[in-house]
Amino acid sequence: MHNKKVMQRMLTIEGHIKGISRMVENDDYCIDIIRQIQAVQSALNKVSALILDDHLNSCVITAIQGEDVGERERVLDEIGEIFSQTSKG
Amino acid sequence: MHNKKVMQRMLTIEGHIKGISRMVENDDYCIDIIRQIQAVQSALNKVSALILDDHLNSCVITAIQGEDVGERERVLDEIGEIFSQTSKG
Amino acid sequence: MHNKKVMQRMLTIEGHIKGISRMVENDDYCIDIIRQIQAVQSALNKVSALILDDHLNSCVITAIQGEDVGERERVLDEIGEIFSQTSKG
């Protein structure tokens, strides 16, 4: 599982966010700040992808191989939902 | 399955695209054209979501309940891939 | 201006959309269809970028150099709006 990798990335992202706050405070050039925000967003997307990967390879497999049809539907609906949400950004 | 619904939406999107081409041809106001493109993008996202829903409720269930571990991995990796791709827009 | 280039790309996108409709009709593999939809989305993003570029280099310059402050605000607000909308996918 990617738990350790995800934690490390989250810490990096936290540092990145603090750096952006400093840029805002220092009244840095707007476009440079927006670019840094876009870089953080890209890093967050990668974290989401890692977590989804873990989820597919654990909970989703368990639910689909299990006998609880309601639980299986719930788990599959959730994947659909976060996909739709991602498309919306 | 959503096949019929998807077909209908694809036809609507095709008409929408033709309308946008006409707007470009007529040299319509740029922002109006961009807004129409954004509306088509949103419609395409909904089509993708419907197709993914079908996919999760057919191929994914079949693969995970099947005994071919390689096939299962392949199917789960694909979900991860299109999710990452969507995050990139 | 990019008008000709945009028209050509719109025609290509129209053909692409028709191809996707055929894939849906033929009941092609869901993930392949979703990937084609993502390719169209990417092509539409490029068209939007071209149109925005034209817009910035014509209407936006005219409005900002003009003396109508209301018009200038309107034009700048529109840029902000389509940016926010894009972020939402």
Added chain:
Amino acid sequence: MHNKKVMQRMLTIEGHIKGISRMVENDDYCIDIIRQIQAVQSALNKVSALILDDHLNSCVITAIQGEDVGERERVLDEIGEIFSQTSKG
């Protein structure tokens, strides 16, 4: 200008990121974590929009009203660039 509002939002986002790190550490449900990441992405989009708004109403107006054509082009190209980047997520 939105500098104060942006700073406040960045601090909120920093807290949000820390909360997500804790969720990862506690091995919370994957989908819940992904949803929180999506909420942060949405908050970052809003910050970008505020900063772009400031930028359009200051640097962009100055550059377009100025006499340095190269500078004007540079500023307009940057807008196009961050727009394209946003479309890519």
